[in-house]
Each structure stands twice: as C-alpha cells, then as structure tokens.
Amino acid sequence: MPTRHLPPALARLIRIVTWIENGLLITLLALMVSLAGAQILLRNLFDLSILDVDQLLRLLVLWVALLGAVAASREGKHIRVDVLSRWLPARVRAGAQALTDIFTIGVCLLLAWQAVRFIRAEAGVNAFGAVPGWAAELILPAAFALIALRYSLLLAHHLRQSLGREDIP
Amino acid sequence: MILTGLALLLLVLLGAPLFAVIAASTLLAFARTDADLTVVIIEIYRLAEMPVLLAIPLFTFAGYLLAESRAPQRLVRITNALLGWLPGGLAAVVLVVCALFTAFTGASGITIVALGALLYPALKQAGYPERFSLGLITTSGSIGLLFAPSLPLILYSVVAQQLNIGQPVAISALFIAGILPGILIIVLLAIWGLWQQRSHEIPQAPFSAREALAAVRDAAWELPLPIIVLGGIYSGYFAVSEAAAVTALYVLIVEVFIHREIRLPDLPGVMRESMVLVGAILIVLSMSLASTNYLLDAEVPAQLFAYIREHVQDKYGFLLLLTLFLLVLGMMLDIFSALVIMVPLMLPIAIGYGIHPVHFGIIFLATMEIGYLLPPVGMNLFIASYRFNRPVLEIFRAVLPFIAILIFAVLIITYWPWLSLGLLPH
Numbered sequence: 001m002p003t004r005h006l007p008p009a010l011a012r013l014i015r016i017v018t019w020i021e022n023g024l025l026i027t028l029l030a031l032m033v034s035l036a037g038a039q040i041l042l043r044n045l046f047d048l049s050i051l052d053v054d055q056l057l058r059l060l061v062l063w064v065a066l067l068g069a070v071a072a073s074r075e076g077k078h079i080r081v082d083v084l085s086r087w088l089p090a091r092v093r094a095g096a097q098a099l100t101d102i103f104t105i106g107v108c109l110l111l112a113w114q115a116v117r118f119i120r121a122e123a124g125v126n127a128f129g130a131v132p133g134w135a136a137e138l139i140l141p142a143a144f145a146l147i148a149l150r151y152s153l154l155l156a157h158h159l160r161q162s163l164g165r166e167d168i169p
Numbered sequence: 170m171i172l173t174g175l176a177l178l179l180l181v182l183l184g185a186p187l188f189a190v191i192a193a194s195t196l197l198a199f200a201r202t203d204a205d206l207t208v209v210i211i212e213i214y215r216l217a218e219m220p221v222l223l224a225i226p227l228f229t230f231a232g233y234l235l236a237e238s239r240a241p242q243r244l245v246r247i248t249n250a251l252l253g254w255l256p257g258g259l260a261a262v263v264l265v266v267c268a269l270f271t272a273f274t275g276a277s278g279i280t281i282v283a284l285g286a287l288l289y290p291a292l293k294q295a296g297y298p299e300r301f302s303l304g305l306i307t308t309s310g311s312i313g314l315l316f317a318p319s320l321p322l323i324l325y326s327v328v329a330q331q332l333n334i335g336q337p338v339a340i341s342a343l344f345i346a347g348i349l350p351g352i353l354i355i356v357l358l359a360i361w362g363l364w365q366q367r368s369h370e371i372p373q374a375p376f377s378a379r380e381a382l383a384a385v386r387d388a389a390w391e392l393p394l395p396i397i398v399l400g401g402i403y404s405g406y407f408a409v410s411e412a413a414a415v416t417a418l419y420v421l422i423v424e425v426f427i428h429r430e431i432r433l434p435d436l437p438g439v440m441r442e443s444m445v446l447v448g449a450i451l452i453v454l455s456m457s458l459a460s461t462n463y464l465l466d467a468e469v470p471a472q473l474f475a476y477i478r479e480h481v482q483d484k485y486g487f488l489l490l491l492t493l494f495l496l497v498l499g500m501m502l503d504i505f506s507a508l509v510i511m512v513p514l515m516l517p518i519a520i521g522y523g524i525h526p527v528h529f530g531i532i533f534l535a536t537m538e539i540g541y542l543l544p545p546v547g548m549n550l551f552i553a554s555y556r557f558n559r560p561v562l563e564i565f566r567a568v569l570p571f572i573a574i575l576i577f578a579v580l581i582i583t584y585w586p587w588l589s590l591g592l593l594p595h
Contacts, residue, residue: 025444026437029230033421036227036414040407054220062217064226065455068448069188071441078186079449079506083545085184100185107189110196111209118210136217140210 005156005166014153018074021146025067032060055128059136066143073150090168094161101155108148115140173197187506191456198463212459216451220410221327221340226447227413228318231420232274233443235391236283237431238424241270243388245287250384254376259295260362263288263305264355268313269395278552281310285556301365304567305358307553308575311541312354314504314534315347317399318412321504321537322347324454325530328512331461338526340409341402346527346589350535350582357574390423450505457509470517477518484522488583491519492536496576499540503548507537524586531589535582539575542568 006014039053072078085093119137127136160166174194181190195209216222235241248262255261266288271280285306292302314321322343329338385392398416401407407415425431431439464470481487498507512533519529541549544565554561582588 022437022441026440029226029440029444032223032226033230033414033417036223036410037418040411040414057223058220059217061219061222061226061451062214064444065216065222065448065451068226068444068446069452070448072445072449072452073186075445077445077449078188079453079503080184080186081181081501081506081546082184083501084182086545096183100180100183103180103185103193104189107193107196110206111192111213114206115210118207118214121207137214140213 021070028060028064052129063139066139070143070146073147091162094158098155098158098162101151101158104151105148108144112141112144188452188456191460195460195463209459212462213455215458216455223410224323224413227417229447230443231417233439234420234424236274236279237439239430240391241283247384247388250381253374257363257366261359263309264358267309268355271313272316272319278548281552281556300567304571307549307564307568308571310549311538314538315351317344321534324508328509329516329526332516334520336526342527342593343530344402345592346531349588350531354578357578361574390427453506454509461513464513470514474518474521487522492583495536499537500543504537525590528586528589532583535579542572
C-alpha cells in the first residue's frame with residue numbers, strides 16, 4: 001500500500017507495523033508446521049500425545065487466520081462481491097469504495113471494542129495450561145484494530161481519488 | 170429492518186468485504202434481541218476450538234509451495250507421457266493435471282495462473298482449435314474441487330458440523346463421496362475433447378517407454394504425495410489435519426531443500442501469500458459461525474423449510490429448484506462465501522426433503538464449480554482473461570459448451586445419489 005502521501009513519521013510507523021505483522025505471521029506459521037509435524041512423530045514413534053500442543057496448534061489457527069486477514073486488508077484481497085463497482089466510472093467507483101471503507105472501519109472498531117469487553121469478562125481464566133486467557137485472546141482486538149487501520153489508509157486514497165487529487169491505477 | 174437489509178445489500182454490491190457485511194448484520198440481529206454483543210466475539214474465538222481447521226492453513230501452504238516450484242511442469246510431463254498418446258490424450262492430460270493441482274491448491278484460481286501458460290501453447294501446438302483450448306483451460310481451473318484434499322470439501326464439512334443436523338458429515342466421508350462425481354465430470358469433458366478431434370487432423374505422439382520412465386524419475390519426489398495424503402486419510406491412518414501436516418512438511422522439504430526450486434529467502438513471501446488466502450477465507454467463516462448461531466436461535470431454517478414445503482411437494486422438484494438456485498448463486502458469490510453463507514440455510518431444508526447431507530454437499534460444490542465460469546463474477550473468466558490477454562466475453566463464449574456439459578454432469582450427480590454415496594461405508 002503506497003504511503004507517499006503520509007507524513008514521514010506516520011509512514012515509518014506503518015512500515016514498522018507491517019514488518020511486525022509479517023514477521024509474526026511467518027513465525028507463527030513456521031511454528032504451526034513444526035509443531036504439527038512433531039506431534040505426529042511423537043504419536044507414531046512414542047505413542048505420546050501432548051495435550052497442550054494440540055491446544056496450542058488450535059490457537060495458532062486463530063492467530064494465523066486473523067493475521068492473514070490483516071495482510072489481506074492491506075492488499076485489498078478480502079472476499080467481496082464485485083458486481084456493481086466494476087461498471088462504475090472510475091471516480092464514482094473511488095467514492096463508492098470510500099463509502100464501503102467507512103463501513104468496514106466502523107464494523108471493525110465495533111468488533112475490536114467487543115473483543116476488549118470479552119477479554120475483560122474472561123479475566124483470570126486460563127486459556128489452557130499456564131497460558132492466561134488474555135494472552136491467547138489478544139489477537140482478536142489487535143487484528144480488528146489493525147484491519148480498521150488498513151481501511152483508514154485505503155479510505156484516504158479512495159477519497160483523494162474520488163476528488164481527482166490522485167491518479168486511479 | 171427491511172431498510173437495513175437493503176442498505177447492507179447495497180454495500181455488498183458496491184464491493185464491501187463480505188466479512189464486514191456478515192458481521193454487521195449479525196451484530197444488528199443480536200442487538201435487536203438485546204443480547205450481549207460479545208457473543209459475536211465468542212463465536213469468532215471458536216476458530217481456535219475446531220481441530221480440523223488446522224488442515225486449512227497447512228494444505229494451503231503446501232499448495233502454494235507446489236505452485237511456486239517446478240512441480241506443475243513435472244506433473245504435466247508425467248501425465249503427458251502416460252496419457253498423451255491416447256486419442257484426445259492432450260485434452261485428457263489437461264483435465265487430469267488441472268484436477269490434481271486444483272485439489273491440492275484449494276480451487277482459488279491458482280491453477281490457471283500456474284498451469285495455463287504451460288498447457289495453452291501445448292494445446293494449440295497439438296492442433297486443437299483456439300476457442301476449444303481457451304475454454305478447456307478456463308474450465309479446468311476449477312475442475313477437481315470434488316477431490317481430496319480440496320479446501321471447499323473441508324469447509325463444507327466444517328460448516329455442516331455446526332448445524333446439529335443429527336447426522337455426522339465427516340470430512341473423510343466427503344473425500345470419498347467426491348471421487349466418482351469428480352471422475353464423471355472429467356470423463357464427460359474428456360469425451361468432448363475427443364469429439365474435437367473428429368474433423369481436425371491432430372497428430373498423436375506415440376507412447377514412449379523411455380520418456381515415461383524419465384518422467385516418472387523426474388517426479389519421483391512428488392509421486393508419493395497423493396499416496397501419503399489420500400492413502401493416509403482413506404485408510405484412517407491419519408486424521409485430516411495430520412495428513413495436512415505431513416503434506417506441508419514433506420512438500421517444504423522436497424521443494425526447498427531437495428529440488429531447491431524455492432530459495433530460502435523467498436520462503437517467507439510464499440508463506441505470507443498463502444496465509445492471505447487462508448485469512449480471507451477463515452475470517453468470513455468466523456463471522457458466519459456467529460450468524461449461523463443467530464439463524465439457528467431464531468429458527469430461520471425451520472421457517473424457510475415450512476414455507477418451501479407449501480410450494481414444493483417432493484424431493485425431485487426441490488432438487489431441480491436447488492440446482493437452478495445454486496446456478497444463480499454461483500453467478501454472484503464465490504464458492505467459499507457461498508458455502509459459509511448458504512449451507513447453514515439450505516442444508517436443514519435439504520435434510521427435511523430427505524437428502525443425505527453428504528450428497529447435498531457434493532451437489533452444492535459441483536454446481537458452484539459452474540459458477541466459476543458464469544458472469545458477472547465468475548473468477549475463472551477473469552483470471553483467464555487476464556492471463557491470456559483476451560476480452561472476458563471471448564473467454565465466456567469459449568466456455569459455453571463446457572458449461573453445458575457441466576450442467577449435464579450436475580444433473581446426473583443430483584438425480585443419481587448412488588454416485589456420491591455408493592462408496593461410503595455403511
């Protein structure tokens with residue numbers, strides 16, 4: 001996502017956030033592949049199954065899925081029905097996209113807020129083993145806030161495009 | 170209530186992400202019943218409570234690795250060596266290769282991108298008419314989603330299991346049920362490929378044992394893969410998520426460390442790319458878990474069933490209606506969203522008419538396969554148009570005969586339940 005219209009400090013902050021998102025996503029996927037493989041080896045060679053690993057793997061699915069969704073927001077790769085906008089004139093289309101961006105930001109912020117309430121309500125409960133609930137659930141508000149952030153950046157572009165201040169690719 | 174519904178529909182048509190629209194409608198519905206809205210978050214958190222979902226990132230990762238390596242070339246070579254000498258052989262090669270590849274890469278349009286550039290020139294060179302070649306490649310992009318371990322099959326089972334329908338819908342059952350209908354589709358299309366040869370002089374390459382042997386040796390590392398995955402799952406030795414883990418690890422080792430076709434520095438990029446698809450699918454799934462919860466609470470499927478029952482008496486009338494409806498649905502929604510949004514509504518109705526849930530799943534997926542080829546949103550049309558630099562309309566004309574054949578296949582699959590259920594253990 002181009003950041004050239006942003007103030008340099010903000011652009012740098014966003015690059016750092018992107019780097020962390022990517023790093024975390026890749027690390028967690030690598031962890032998932034290795035743990036899932038190790039689990040099978042243990043089961044077949046030693047007839048051993050570590051319960052916590054199973055639960056950790058399931059949790060990793062949630063984290064990887066939501067981080068993947070954040071990455072999809074960055075690249076505009078979310079699943080959508082693109083029936084109408086394809087046929088609109090470019091600037092009108094940018095305006096319509098700005099409208100759907102605002103809607104998405106609103107929904108994601110609401111979800112992030114509900115996720116914070118959810119974590120508060122579950123305070124003190126462990127997710128599994130010694131892992132506190134909030135550590136496992138942290139990704140929920142974080143991911144929705146980050147998706148809202150990405151759509152805010154998209155919104156800025158779409159607004160500029162609809163006003164004719166930015167070229168439409 | 171009707172107004173908010175219309176507003177949400179407009180947002181969908183304007184291109185709002187589906188997950189946000191489903192989330193908004195579910196939040197609104199729960200808010201109207203004065204429920205605590207954290208219920209939506211609790212449902213999303215259930216992504217971490219379904220062991221089978223682990224299979225989705227792992228298989229997708231393996232599929233992307235295969236697509237990035239030279240495995241597609243090796244697959245084409247070996248299939249060509251084994252089938253290419255038959256009459257209509259190359260068309261059959263295209264179908265088989267694409268089906269296998271799609272099954273492993275999750276029917277996300279990646280097949281046309283990865284294999285199109287290889288197979289399209291080969292078809293033209295072999296003397297097949299241009300329009301047929303274009304149509305075949307475009308159609309083949311989604312052929313194979315009835316074969317294990319395709320993502321839509323897994324996703325259908327996950328969604329169906331949320332519905333408390335009283336009958337288990339195991340992934341392994343779907344993997345078995347898809348075999349014969351999947352083969353039927355390939356055979357029908359292969360016959361159409363053979364028919365193309367009637368008037369055109371298409372020289373056939375003779376079978377060469379030497380080339381066959383060389384091709385087998387070339388693909389020696391990938392050949393065990395279907396056996397590990399399918400053998401492991403069908404024999405019950407592996408759970409589906411375990412088969413996915415073995416596949417991911419095996420493909421990773423083969424393509425990165427043995428063939429060295431994906432350089433280590435490129436690996437993080439492939440990992441991220443594949444998880445973008447996983448994230449996009451699973452976030453829609455998570456929202457639909459919440460909306461399904463609401464729909465079941467409000468007994469919407471039961472009311473729908475009662476309403477339809479008044480107008481459609483028997484199973485066969487319902488099945489016809491269902492096929493038509495799914496075709497229209499396929500024009501609007503991609504297969505993943507259609508699965509998570511429509512299955513919770515339609516499966517309970519189908520069961521009310523006495524249709525087996527596994528059979529319903531196969532009908533659903535086979536019909537949605539046609540949706541890939543229908544405007545205005547059919548994904549294969551746009552990918553092929555982009556890949557081969559042709560107008561969408563020209564591609565659409567090229568796939569018309571293929572659509573007719575697929576509809577014929579879907580009718581057979583719909584009205585001959587044995588095809589889907591015959592191989593299932595009783």
